[in-house]
Amino acid sequence: MTQYLEAKIPVPDDCVIISKIEYEELRKASEKGDTMGLPEFSTRIGRSSRWVTDNVLNNPKFKKILDVQSGGFIHYRENGRDSYVMLRSEALEFIENNFKKIYGR
Numbered sequence: 529m530t531q532y533l534e535a536k537i538p539v540p541d542d543c544v545i546i547s548k549i550e551y552e553e554l555r556k557a558s559e560k561g562d563t564m565g566l567p568e569f570s571t572r573i574g575r576s577s578r579w580v581t582d583n584v585l586n587n588p589k590f591k592k593i594l595d596v597q598s599g600g601f602i603h604y605r606e607n608g609r610d611s612y613v614m615l616r617s618e619a620l621e622f623i624e625n626n627f628k629k630i631y632g633r
Contacts, residue, residue: 562616569619573630584630
């Protein structure tokens, strides 16, 4: 026979109890539209910014799918004055889905 223990645990006024599923949905919704720059992207790949720029961002096989001008998720530098800006969620998904292509020759 299953035994049960009942307990009353106080929950502070500034806290709420929600399901894990609801928590994940709220977390994902709060990350929508988050961006990252080249330094974070480089850290995620584990290479220098220069290596990432040369081998990923300016690599023709990737640039055509990455560049926002082609429907991608990265705003490329213009005239050397601007900085790279990318949607964090899509950048992380790109790394996951293309890891072998990024490091493969």
